[in-house]
Amino acid sequence: MNKPLVVQRKVAVxxxxxxxxxxxxxxxxxxxxxGADLRIVSMDHGLVNSWDGTGWGLNFAAxxxxxxxxxxxFSMLVIPGGRRSVEKLKLTAHTRRFIGGFLESGKxxxxxxxSLDLLxxxxxxxxxxxxxxxxxxxxxxxxxxxxxDEETAVCDxxxxxxxxxxxxxxxxxxxxxxxxxMEDHQExxxx
Numbered sequence: 001m002n003k004p005l006v007v008q009r010k011v012a013v014x015x016x017x018x019x020x021x022x023x024x025x026x027x028x029x030x031x032x033x034x035g036a037d038l039r040i041v042s043m044d045h046g047l048v049n050s051w052d053g054t055g056w057g058l059n060f061a062a063x064x065x066x067x068x069x070x071x072x073x074f075s076m077l078v079i080p081g082g083r084r085s086v087e088k089l090k091l092t093a094h095t096r097r098f099i100g101g102f103l104e105s106g107k108x109x110x111x112x113x114x115s116l117d118l119l120x121x122x123x124x125x126x127x128x129x130x131x132x133x134x135x136x137x138x139x140x141x142x143x144x145x146x147x148x149d150e151e152t153a154v155c156d157x158x159x160x161x162x163x164x165x166x167x168x169x170x171x172x173x174x175x176x177x178x179x180x181x182m183e184d185h186q187e188x189x190x191x
Contacts, residue, residue: 009036010076013038013077013080014041014042015079016042018084018085018088022053023080039063040064042064042065048061066098067092076182077102077108077110079112080115082113086117090118095121096123099118099119106156116133131149131162133162151170
């Protein structure tokens, strides 16, 4: 299988304090060797604290604040899970604007674990096939989504699913295919 070409692609990683550290580090480990330029977008300047599953984890420097970030400045959006992060991001209308900018422009969006809740909040799930934690199933269906019981779902430019120790390998395999498909689509649109 071909590897996706994300060389010099600016990838926004939308987080607030309390995001799942392993979500970000797994995505970094996968995308950085491919040449992706990952940029942390957060509600605040300075450092963003991750959650390592049992307590506060590593700190990550925010590259851009959410209130000034534009989807037009990035090629892709990744949203790590983490209940604390999700709840904080739901407090500002900039989250809806930023996520909506990616989805409406056809740029790839990858929502991990409970960050699916942000897509419900952004009112962007109508008619979309999604996967995620079972506790979000009813909420996603009520928002008009088509729920998948698979660990990962891809619908147009949106990939959702569960990323943990047991699903990491299949998730990253689907992510690779998703990125290749999105590149092919973007090249066809540009031609």
